[in-house]
Amino acid sequence: MADTTTTTATPEDPLAEYAVSLECAPEVKKIPLVAHERSLNWITENVTVICEEKTRKWWWIAFFLFSPIALLVPTLLSYQVANGVGVWGENQPFGWAWDITNFVFWIGIGHAGTLISAILFLTRQKWRTSINRASEAMTLFAVMCAALYPGFHVGRFWKAWYLFPIPNWNGIWQNYRSPLLWDVFAVSTYFTVSVLFWYVGLIPDLATLRDRAKSKIKQWGYGIAALGWRGGNRHWQHYEMAYLILAGISTPLVLSVHSIVSFDFATSVIPGWHTTIFPPYFVAGAIFGGFAMVLTLMLPARLLYPQLDDMVTRNHVDKMAKIILLTGSIVGYAYLMELFVAMVYSGNFYEYNAFFNRATGWYWWHYFAMMFCNVISPQIFWSKKARSNYIVVFIVCQFVNAGMWYERFVIIGTTLAQDFLPSSWGHYTPSWVEVFTFIGTFGMFITLFLLFMRFLPMICIFEVKAVTPAADPHHHPHGGHDDHGSHEAKPHGADVPTLTKPSEAAAH
Amino acid sequence: MAEYKRLFALGAEFDNAADIYHAAEKVRDDGYTKWDCHSPFPIHGMDKAMGMSKSWLSAFVFLCGLTGFCTGLGLVTITSFGIYPTMVHGKPSTWGDGLLALQFFFPVMYELTILFSAFGAVFGMILINGLPRFHHPVFNWSRFGKVTDDKFFIVIESSDPNFSETKTKALLESAGGKHITPIYDLED
Numbered sequence: 001m002a003d004t005t006t007t008t009a010t011p012e013d014p015l016a017e018y019a020v021s022l023e024c025a026p027e028v029k030k031i032p033l034v035a036h037e038r039s040l041n042w043i044t045e046n047v048t049v050i051c052e053e054k055t056r057k058w059w060w061i062a063f064f065l066f067s068p069i070a071l072l073v074p075t076l077l078s079y080q081v082a083n084g085v086g087v088w089g090e091n092q093p094f095g096w097a098w099d100i101t102n103f104v105f106w107i108g109i110g111h112a113g114t115l116i117s118a119i120l121f122l123t124r125q126k127w128r129t130s131i132n133r134a135s136e137a138m139t140l141f142a143v144m145c146a147a148l149y150p151g152f153h154v155g156r157f158w159k160a161w162y163l164f165p166i167p168n169w170n171g172i173w174q175n176y177r178s179p180l181l182w183d184v185f186a187v188s189t190y191f192t193v194s195v196l197f198w199y200v201g202l203i204p205d206l207a208t209l210r211d212r213a214k215s216k217i218k219q220w221g222y223g224i225a226a227l228g229w230r231g232g233n234r235h236w237q238h239y240e241m242a243y244l245i246l247a248g249i250s251t252p253l254v255l256s257v258h259s260i261v262s263f264d265f266a267t268s269v270i271p272g273w274h275t276t277i278f279p280p281y282f283v284a285g286a287i288f289g290g291f292a293m294v295l296t297l298m299l300p301a302r303l304l305y306p307q308l309d310d311m312v313t314r315n316h317v318d319k320m321a322k323i324i325l326l327t328g329s330i331v332g333y334a335y336l337m338e339l340f341v342a343m344v345y346s347g348n349f350y351e352y353n354a355f356f357n358r359a360t361g362w363y364w365w366h367y368f369a370m371m372f373c374n375v376i377s378p379q380i381f382w383s384k385k386a387r388s389n390y391i392v393v394f395i396v397c398q399f400v401n402a403g404m405w406y407e408r409f410v411i412i413g414t415t416l417a418q419d420f421l422p423s424s425w426g427h428y429t430p431s432w433v434e435v436f437t438f439i440g441t442f443g444m445f446i447t448l449f450l451l452f453m454r455f456l457p458m459i460c461i462f463e464v465k466a467v468t469p470a471a472d473p474h475h476h477p478h479g480g481h482d483d484h485g486s487h488e489a490k491p492h493g494a495d496v497p498t499l500t501k502p503s504e505a506a507a508h
Numbered sequence: 509m510a511e512y513k514r515l516f517a518l519g520a521e522f523d524n525a526a527d528i529y530h531a532a533e534k535v536r537d538d539g540y541t542k543w544d545c546h547s548p549f550p551i552h553g554m555d556k557a558m559g560m561s562k563s564w565l566s567a568f569v570f571l572c573g574l575t576g577f578c579t580g581l582g583l584v585t586i587t588s589f590g591i592y593p594t595m596v597h598g599k600p601s602t603w604g605d606g607l608l609a610l611q612f613f614f615p616v617m618y619e620l621t622i623l624f625s626a627f628g629a630v631f632g633m634i635l636i637n638g639l640p641r642f643h644h645p646v647f648n649w650s651r652f653g654k655v656t657d658d659k660f661f662i663v664i665e666s667s668d669p670n671f672s673e674t675k676t677k678a679l680l681e682s683a684g685g686k687h688i689t690p691i692y693d694l695e696d
Contacts, residue, residue, distance in 0.1 A: 040548060040658035165583060173587035175596055182615035189619040193626040200630055204549070208656035227640035230647075231655045232544035232663075233532075233554045235637045240550050241563035242633035246626060249573075253622045260615055465658075466549035473529035473551055 033127055033467045035310040040465050046307040047459045048212055055454065058304065063450050069443025076437045077152055085155040089431040093424055094416050098434045099153045101408040102441065104261055104282075106146035107187065108404060110194070111254055111283070112290020113139030117197060118250035121243075127319055129463035130311040133205075134301070135294045136198040137458070141448040142293070143191045145441040150183070179263035186260040193253055197246045200239070203229050204462040258282045265411065272354035272415035275341070281334035288327035288374070289404035291320050292397040297449060299394050301458065311459055318387045324400060325381035331407075332375035350420060358414040362427060366406050367414070373403025516645035516693040517543075517665040518676050519652070520685025525551050528660040531683035532557040535662060538679055542668035546646070546661040565636060569628040576624025580617030581610075588613075645693045663691065 034043070080087050090097035113135035120128040151160045163184045165174055174181050206226035213219040229235070259279035266278040295317065302308045342348075342355040359367050377399040380386045387393065418425045452458065465471055522528040525547065532545050536559040545554060555562075585606065588594045593601040600606045634640070646652050646663055655661055662685060664676050673690070680688050 044548075044657045165587065171592055173592055173594065175594055176584040176588055176616050177594075177596060177599060177612035179615075182619075185616050185619040189623045189626075192623060196626050196630045200633070204656065208548075211653040211656045223642065224640075227634065228642045228644060229639070229656075230644060231546045231548060233547065233551070233558055234544050234560070235639075236547070236550040237555055237560060238563045238565050238633045238636045241565040242629045245566060245569050245629040249622045249625050249629070253619075256615070256618060256622075263615075462549040466552075471525050471549055471551065473525045473553060473557075 031313075031315050032469075033129070033313075033315075034464060035313050038310055038468070040468065040470055043311070043459075043464050043468070044208060044212075044461060047311075047457045047461050047464075048209060049307075050305055050453065051209060051455055051457060052212065056304075059450065059454060063447065066443045066446045066450065069440055070447045071443075072436050072440030073148065073444050076433050076440060077148065077157075080152060080433060080437075081157050085153070087431060087433045089429050089434060091426070091428075093419065093426045094413070094428040096153075096412050096416060097428050098409075098430050098438060099149045100264075101405065101412050102438050103146050103149035103153075104408045104412075105289070105405045106142045106149075106441065106445075107190075107261060108258060108282070108286035108408075109290045109293045110139040110142040110146065110190070111258060111286035112294050113137070113142075114190075114194060114197075114250050114254040115287050115290065116294070117201070118247040118254060121247040122251060126467045127316055129467050130308075130459050131294060131298060131316060131320075132463070133198075133201060133456075133460040134298060134452075134458045135290075136194065136201065137449065137452045137456075138290075138293060138297060139194050140191070140198060141445050141452075142290075143187070143194065144448070145445055147187060147191065148441070150187075179260065179267050182260045183264060186257045190253060190257045193246070193250055197250060200242060200246060201460055201463075202456065203227060203239075204231065205457045205460065207231065208461055209457065255283055258286045270415055270419055271348070271350035272342070272358065272411070275338065277334055277338055277341070281331065281338070284327045284330040284334065285374075285404060285407060288324060288331055288378075289400060291324050291327070292400035292404070295320055295324075295393060295397045296401060299390055299397075301453070302390075308459065311464055314388055317390065317393060318384075321381045321387040321393055321396075324396070325378050328374055328378035328400065335371065335375065354415055354418070357418045358410060361414060361418055363410065363414045363417065366410050370403055370406035370410050373399040374407060377403070514693040515666045515673070515690055517663045517691045518671075518673070518680060519646065519649055519661055519663045519687075519689050519691050520680040520683070521651060521654075521687040522660040522662070522685060525660065527684050528662060529554065529557050531662055531680070531685060534683045535664065535679065538670065540664055540668050540670050540676075542671075543662065543664040546652070546655045546663065548656055548658060548660075565629065565632050568632045568636075569625050572628025572632070573621050573625035576621040577617055579624065580620035581613075583620070584613040584616050585610075643694075645691050648694065649689055649691050651687055651689070 038046075088097070088099065090099070113132075116128045116135045117132045120132075151157060154160055154163075162168070163174070163181070203226055206222050207229035210219060210222040210226045213222055259282065262278035262282035265273040266275060268274060298312055299317070302312055339355055339359075342351040346352070358364075377396050380392065380396060386396075413428065416426075417428060520531070522531060528545055528547065529551060532554065535543060536557065545551070545558060547554075585603075589601060589603045589606045595601045599612065600609045646661075651659070652661060662680065662683075664671060664680070666673075670676075677688055
C-alpha cells in the first residue's frame, strides 16, 4: 500500500503555523492551511465525526436553551398579526424603528458568508476553504431572520405577496422605480442564490456522508441529497465551472444587496440619509459585522471540537481579525467622512442638524456606543498578541456585533426622530413585543446553526482536502515530475503531533 | 436475486493524486474516450491529463443570464408602460420616453440576470452531469465507497472502442493501478 510510502518532507516546526513573516515572500514561507500535515482520511474522519457521533450533552442543553427562545418569533409575530402593527413601539415620525434596524443588521451579517464563499474564492484566498461552509450556513440563517422583518413590517402580513409581481385583480403592478421593490428582488435573489451556492458546495460532502452512513435512514437521506455523486472528473469539470460561475455572479450580487438596502435610505430626501457614501459604507459595514459573527460561531465550535483546530487554524483567526480591523477602519473612515461632509462641507443646515443631533441628541449614547464598538474596539487587532488571544478576539467580536446594531439604529432612529420641523419630531421606545421578537431571532439563528452542525459537515471536506499538499499532482508551473513524494501528506497515523483522534473526540 | 452479468468497466484504484494523474495521462495517450477518473476532490490539471476540453457550462449560463435580463426588461417595461402605465415622481410612463429612462429599472434587471444565471449554473451542472442518478454500476464495486474519502479510481468502460479486457487490464497495471477489478452492470 502506498499509504506506507515515506515522505521526504521534513516535519515542520509545530509552531510554523503561527509564523507570519513580512520579510519572506509567501512562496518562501508558506503557512500550511491544514496544520500538522493531516492526511485526507484524517480530514474525512474528523469532520464527519461531528455528524456521526452520538449527540453530545452540550448540544442538547444548547438546543433546549435556544429553541424555546426561537419560539418567541412565531409567537410574537402571530401576536403582532392578530393585534396590528401598533403593538410595536413605532409611530409617526418613527415609521422605521427596530424592525428595519434588525432587518439591516441581519442581512448585513449574511454578507460575510458570501464574501468568504465568493470574493475570497475569486481572489484565490485558499484559507477560506475551512470556514466557507459554516459561514454560508450563517448567511442563510441570517437572511431568514432578516426577511421576517420587512414582511411583518408591512402590517398586513397576509398581503405581503403584493410585493411580488403577481397579477392581481386590481390590474396594478409594482412600482419598479422604488428602492423598496429593488430590495424585494435583491433579498429574494440573494437568499435563493445563497441556498444554491451552499447546496452545490454540499453535494460532494453529502456523498462522503452517504458512503460512510451505517443506518438505512442516513444512507437514504444523504444519498438522495447527494444526487448520486461519484466524484468523476467529467463531473468535477462542470462542477468547478458551476462553482466558479456562482462565485463570479455572487460577488456583484452581494455588493448589490447591501447597496440596494442602503438605497432605501439614500434615495430618500431625509437629512442624514440622502448621501452617496451609503452603498460602500453599508457594504464595508456588512462584511465587518459578518466576520465578527463568523468568529462568534467558529471560536466556540473550535473549543467544542478541538480537531477543528488543524483546519480552522490560528492563522485563520488571525486573518479574520485583520479583515475586521480593515473593514472596521473603513467604517470608521465613513463615519468621519459623513460627519465632515455634513458638518463642514455641505453647508446644509438640516444635514448639519441631523448629525449634530445624532451625536448630542436623544440617542447620543447609541452614537457613542457605535463609535466605540465599531471604530475603537477593533483597533486592538493591530497587535498580534490580541489577534492570537481567542478571548480578546471573541470579546471584540461581541463589541462589533453590538456596534453594528447600534450603527443601524443610529442611522435609522436618530434621523427619523429629529428631521426638519421640531414640531414633528418624535421619540421612540421599543415595545416589549419588539424586544422579545429580536431576542427570538437570535434564538432562531442559533437553533438553526445547531441543527446545521449536527446534521451537515460544518467544514467543506472536499475543499479542505484540495488545499492539502497531497492534492497537488505536481508543482506548477516549474515543478519537475520527480518530486511527487515531497508533496505527499503524511500517512495516517504517522508520528505527527496528535491533537485529537476522532475516537477521542467522539468520547467527549 | 439479480445476477451481475454484463461487464460495465474495469476499475483501478490509486492512492494519491500524483499517481492517478500520471495514470490518466497514460490512458489518454492510449486513445481511450469512455473513461473517468474519480477522486475525492477536483485535481488541478486533471482535465488536461485526461485530454478534456473546457466545460461548456459557461455558454449555457450566459444564455440563462441573457434570458434573465430580457425577463427583467420585459417585466418592468411591459407592466410599467404597457399594461398599467405607472406615473410616479413624474417619471416617463410611455414606451417612447420610458425606454430612454431605464436606469430606475436597472436593479430589477440586474437581480434577475443573476438569479437566472445561478439557476442555469446549478441546474445546468446537474443536468450536464446526468444527475441525479442514484444507481450506477460503479457503486457495485465495494472499494468504490472510498472515493469520497481518500482513494482515487480510474474506471474504463467496456463500451470504449479500444476496450479489451486483457489489454486494458495490462494498461491499468502498468499505470500503477491497484485492485484492478471488473465492474459488472446489474441485469435482471
